[in-house]
Amino acid sequence: MQGASTDPQNADPSTPVFYSIKKPIELIYPKQLQVSTTKKWSLEEVIQRALDANPEVVSARKAIEQQEGIKMQFKARLYPHGGLVYRAQREQSSLLMYLPTIETYPLTRTSWLGAVQIKQTILNVGAVKETRQQKEILEKVIWQSMDVALRTVAQAKEAFYYTLFRQEVVEIREELTEASRAIAEYTQKMFKEGEIPEFQALSAQAEYSTSLGDLAQARSAYVKAREQLRMILNMPSSQENDPLYLAGQNDLPSFEVPYDEALKIALQKRTDLNEALHSLSAAHAAVAAAQSSYYPTLDALLQYENISNVYILYPKWGWTAGVQGQWNFFDIMENNGRIKTQKALENIAQVKVSQLKVDQLRELYQQIKRSKEAVAFQQTAVNDAERAFNQARKLFESGETNWVQAVTARQALLKAKLANAEARFNYNAALARLEYAVGGQLPAQ
Secondary structure, three states: OOOOOOOHHHOOOOOOOOEOOOOEOOOOOOOOOOOOOOOEEOHHHHHHHHHHHOHHHHHHHHHHHHHHHHHHHHHHOOOOEEEEEEEEEEOOHHHOOOOOOOOOOOOOOEEEEEEEEEEEEEEOHHHHHHHHHHHHHHHHHHHHHHHHHHHHHHHHHHHHHHHHHHHHHHHHHHHHHHHHHHHHHHHHHHHHOOOOOHHHHHHHHHHHHHHHHHHHHHHHHHHHHHHHHHHHHOOOOOOOOOOOEEOOOOOOOOOOOOHHHHHHHHHHHOHHHHHHHHHHHHHHHHHHHHHHHHOOEEEEEEEEEEEEOOOOOOOEEEEEEEEEEEOOOOOHHHHHHHHHHHHHHHHHHHHHHHHHOOOOHHHHHHHHHHHHHHHHHHHHHHHHHHHHHHHHHHHHHOOOOOHHHHHHHHHHHHHHHHHHHHHHHHHHHHHHHHHHHOOOOOOOO
């Protein structure tokens, strides 16, 4: 409803003006926000922008690439590996003086070894367990990335609905403030004319002052909600109070999914739970890798070499094959320390899994149930307040009630709309959190 001039002769004919029997009096002065011609963000665009530009989501994606590279490094230890080997050294004369002299081939002072070498792991329990650990860590990072993405979607939805809610609150508060101002001015005039006692005028003025304070708080909360949404979208403000226009309403999507069905899906697809389970498996593998330090390692060696030293008459080419083993069974303290460290991390992972398996959907279902009931009650209140206001307006126009009572009925309607808007936001926020809790996919309704 648009504002109109207090002079009825200059009033815009398109503006609704309520008339009393005595003289035309404007019933209310609601403000209407200016319509912006700039881009308006829909919910789908907000979600896509958050997934593309949110730093946490981008970092999570890069973490997958990093962990894939680390896994490749550990896995390569189990496959054949090798390269070129070259060694050269020159002996002093004192080291050669006791060797037999060969007249046909004088003793050389220089030795070298050049070879192409290939090694294959035969037995390395630690490398196998560490590779399995890296596999589980990669799976954990993948689920972690999905969790970040789904959590960002839930945050974007909640911030979107919250910004719309705060915008709606500002609009309603502006109308309430205008209504309170009109009542305050009217009662002050009536008091000066001696038609009402002073306390009624003071009460109306106090109500108007309270409305001004509520409007200021509503505007501040709206700006804060808008900036929080900007942070999720990675769109910092270019100037103070930079607007962000949204397209949509706090509509109520239907949700009638049985609790048991949602719980079953949550246990299968819940991202944070799957992340914790893979983290626990990685911890098991890390403990096994630490315990494998008591086992020997065994590698097969094959190389084709060119060698020259003081023990042969001339440089030779040939194959060398064999097995290399190592067994560090004296490093007891170091091995025990490594095992103790990994077991502590394993216990931490186990505690996290146990904590996440605790049913958290029940509370979300209760929130949705309470929010749905609140929406129904508040919608009934809005309907009753609308009927009351329409009746008060008709009675005012026919002269059967006074102007203040009609405006007071309008205030009651606006306050009912405030409560209804809050109930609708609470429902949508709880539904967004529930969607995240079941792994981003609500079951078919």
